[in-house]
Amino acid sequence: MTIPTRTLNDGRSIPQLGFGVFKVEPDETERIVLDAFEAGYRHIDTAAIYRNEEGVGRAIAASGIPRDELFITTKLWNDRRGAADTRAALGESLEKLGLSHVDLYLIHWPTPKNGSPVETWETLGALRSEGLTTSIGVSNFDERYLPEILSTGVIPAIDQIELHPQFQQRPAVSLAAQHDIAIEAWGPLGQGKVDYTGGVIGEIAARTGASWAQVVLAWHLAAGRIVFPKSNRRERMEENLAAASVELSAADIAAIDALDLGAAGRVSSDPADAN
Template sequence: MTSATIPTLQLNDGRSIPQLGFGVFKVDPAETERIVLDAFEAGYRHIDTAAIYRNEEGVGRAIAASGIPRDELFITTKLWNDRRGEAEARAALGESLEKLGLDRVDLYLIHWPTPSAGSAVETWQTLGALRDEGLTTSIGVSNFDERYLPEILETGIVPAIDQIELHPQFQQRATTALASEHDIRIEAWGPLGQGKVDYASTVIGEIAERHGISWAQATIAWHLQSGRIVFPKSNRRERMDENLAAAAVQLTAEDLAAIDALDQGTAGRVSADPAEVS
C-alpha cells in the first residue's frame, strides 16, 4: 500500500469523496475483479464504473472479496443513454445495484446529456428521488458542459459532481466556472489525455524532471492541487502505485500556472463532443 494519504473533498450535499480514485473504463470484465482487488491492495477506496462498461459485476465481486468495510468505500456508477425517464432510470439503478452487490451507491451519474433524446429533466428529477430514497448517497451528471448544465440547474436540484473530459490542453473553463458558481465539484475523466497527447514533451515533462517524478504524477498533482477529483486507470499494479503516490506531490504556483497555460480550448478535446453522443 502506498504511503501517500488520499485527500478528501466535501461535496455540496455535505458528503465527502476521496479526491483520487480508480477508474475501470475499458477494463475487461473478465479481468475486473483481479484489477480492482489490486487497486484496493494499493490503497484506492474510490472506484468509478458505469453500466455501459459491462464490468459492474467484477467490481462487485472485488468489493465482496476485499473484506473492506462498506463505509470505507466510495462507489460510483452511471446511467446509460438509452435509460431515460423515471421508470427506466429506476430500473437501471436497480440493475446496477444487483450487479455490484450493494444496497446503495455513493454516487449515481447521468452518463451523457444525449440531446437527441430530448430533455434530461425528468431523468434528473428521478435521480433526486432515488437519492432521497437512499439508493444513492449523492447524485451528479457526466459530460454536461456549459450548454447542458443550465437545464439541470433550473430544476433546483443541484448536482454534487459534474464529471467531464479535462486535461491540460482541454480545461473546459466555461463549464468549470459555471460549476464553481454552484459549488459543484469537477471530476476529470481522461485526466492524462487518454494516451492521445504527448504531455511528456511539454512543460509537464520539464516540471516532472525537476521534481524527480513522472509526467503522469505531475499531471495528477496538477489536477489535485486545482481542486479536481481524478480516477486514472491502469491494469498494472506498479502504475497504480505510481498514480496514487502523486497525492504526495506538491507543485509550485509557477508549475501550476505553466500547466494551466497549455489549455487549447475546444481544440484540445480528444474524445467525443457531448452534442454528438446519442
C-alpha cells in the same frame, strides 16, 4: 499514503484520487480492482455501459473492506431515460454490484437527441431521498447542458467531464464553480492521445523527480478536482496514487494552466454528438 478528500455541496466526502475501470475487460475486472484496493484506492468509478459492474461487485465482496470505507460510482446509460427506466437501471446496477446503495449516481451523457433530461434528473433526486444513492450528479454536461439541470433547483454534487492540460473546459468549470459543483476529470492524462511527456510537464517532472503522469495528476488535485486514472498494472496504480504527495509551485501550476487549447484540445466525444 493519505488520499486527499473533498467535501461535496451535499456535505458528503469523496476521495480525490480514485480508480477508473473504463475499458477494463469484464473477466479481468475483479483481479484489477482487488489490486487497486491493495494499492490503497477506496474510490472506484464504473458505469453500466462498461459492462464490468459485476466484476467490481465481486472485488468489493472479496476485499473485506468495510462498506463505509468505499466510495462507489456508477452511471445511467443513454438508452435509459424517464422515471421508470431510470429507477430500473439503478436497481440493475445495484444487483450487479452487490450493493444496497452507491455513493454517487450520474447521468452518463446529456444525449440531446433524447430530449429533456429533467424527468430523469428529478428521478435521481428521488433515488437519493430513498437512500439508493448517497450523492447524485451528471457526466459530460458542459455549459450547454448544465443550465437545464440547474433550472430544476436540484443541484448536482458532481459534473464529470473530459479535462486535461490541453482541454481545460473553462466555461463548464466556471459555471460549476458558481454552484459549488465539484469537477471530476475523466481522461485526466489525455487518454494516451496527447504527448505530455515533454515540454513544460516534462521539465517539471525532471525537476521534481516525479513522473509526467504524477505531475498532471498533482495539477488536477491542486485545483480541487477529482480524478480516477486507470491502469491494469499494479506498479502504475501505485505511481498514480503517489501523485498525492507531489507538490507543485504556483509557477508550475500556472505553466500547466497555460497549455489549454480550448475546444481544439478535446480528444474524445463532444457531448453534442454523443447520442
